[in-house]
Amino acid sequence: MGAGTRPSAIAAAALLAVAACCAALLVAAAPPQSHQPQQHKHVRISGNAGDVLEDDPVGKLKVFIYEMPRKYNHYLLEKDNRCLYHMFAAEIFMHQFLLASAVRTMNPEEADWFYTPVYVTCDLTQQGFPLPFRAPRIMRSAIQYIAATWPYWNRTEGADHFFLAPHDFGACFHYQEERAIERGILPLLRRATLVQTFGQRNHVCMQEGSITIPPYANPQKMQAHLISPGTPRSIFAYFRGLFYDMGNDPEGGYYARGARASVWENFKDNPLFDMSSEHPSTYYEDMQRAIFCLCPLGWAPWSPRLVEAVVFGCIPVIIADDIVLPFADAIPWEQISVFVAEADVPRLDSILASVAPEDVLRKQRLLASPAMKQAVLFHQPARPGDAFDQVLNGLARKLPHREGAFLKPGQKVLDWNAGLDSDLKPW
C-alpha cells in the first residue's frame, strides 16, 4: 500500500482527511433504497474461479450418508445441546441439511462422496467448549465402525469420504496451536476431505484439498438486529473482543501472536478506533454503523467476526497472516476486504486511512450483494447459494476423484496404529 513509508505527520493528516471525507462517503455508500431491491442482482461478483457463488450443486454430485449408532451424534447432542448454538455448530447443521438434500443418495454404489455424521465438537467442557481430548478417539471409533460395516472405506481408505472438523485447529482437534501442531491431523483422516473452519497456508493442521468453511453464526439472530440500510456508517474502525487472554496466556505474546495486544496498545486512544473488550448489546447494530471491522486472529486465524462483517456490510480488516479464507474459490475476499500483515499492525491507522474512497464504496457495494451474505450463512432451512451449497460446490469441484483414490484389492496405505497413544484408547 505504500502507506508505511509516510512520515507520521502525513499519516496524521491523512487520517484527518479520512475523518472529513467519510461523512460524505457514508451517505454515498448507503445501499439502494428498498423500492429497488432488484438492483443488487446486477452487482457482478467474481471469485478466483469465476462467477461460481450462485452455482447450483444439485446434479453435480451424489452423497451417501452413513447411518451411525446414536452415540456418535444424537446422544452427544442430547447430553449437551449447547453445541447447537456455538460457532462449531456447522458439524450438526450439515448433517441435518444433507439428510434432506437433493444430492443425497440412498444407494452407496452410485455415491461420489461418503459422509459420516459424527458430532465431536458436541463433547463439551462445563464451560461449553469442545473437549479436545476425546475428539480424536470419537472420530477414530466412528471410522472403525464404518470400515467394519461397509466396504466403501477400505476401497479408498477415505479418499472419497468427507468429514466436518470445525474445531479451532480442524482435525488436529485442539484449541492451542502448539498442542494442535504436536498432535497433527488424526492419521486415519489423511486421505479424507476435511471440511473445516481452520485455514492457514503451510500449517500442519491444514491438509491439501480441505474445504474451508465459515464459522457458524446464527442467521435469525443476526437478522433480528438489522437496522435501516440507509443508516450512516459513522464509526471508522470497530472491534469488540479480547486483546489479551490473561487466563491462558498470562505473559502475553502467544495469544493472537501478539497482534490483538498491538492493536490495543497502538490505537486505544485513537478516536477513529472504536474498540473495547466488552461486547455491548448493540454489537451487531454497531457493525452496521462501521466502515471497517477488525478481524484479527485469536487462538486460531478465524473468528465469527468474518461472517458478521460480511453480513453487516462492514469491510473486514483481516489481520491473520497466511489465513485461508472460507470458500476462497467463490468469495472474492481480496475485493471485499482489507488485508493487513500482523507485523504492520502499528501502521493500521495509516493503512486504513489510505484506502481510497472509491475502493471503500466498491467494497461496500459488493458486500451489499445478497449472494455474498448468503454464502457465509448456514440457513435453517437451507437457501440456494448458502454455505451448505458452497460446501457441496467445493465437493463437486473435486470430482472426479484423483488417480490413486481407489486402492488395489488388499492394498493398505493408512496405519491404524499411528498417532498419540492417548488417541488409540477405545471410546
Ligand SMILES: *[C@@H]1O[C@H](CO)[C@@H](O)[C@H](O)[C@H]1NC(C)=O
Ligand atoms: C476393512 O479392512 C479392515 C482391515 O484393515 C478389516 O478389519 C475390515 O473387516 C475391512 N472391512 C470390510 C467391510 O471388509
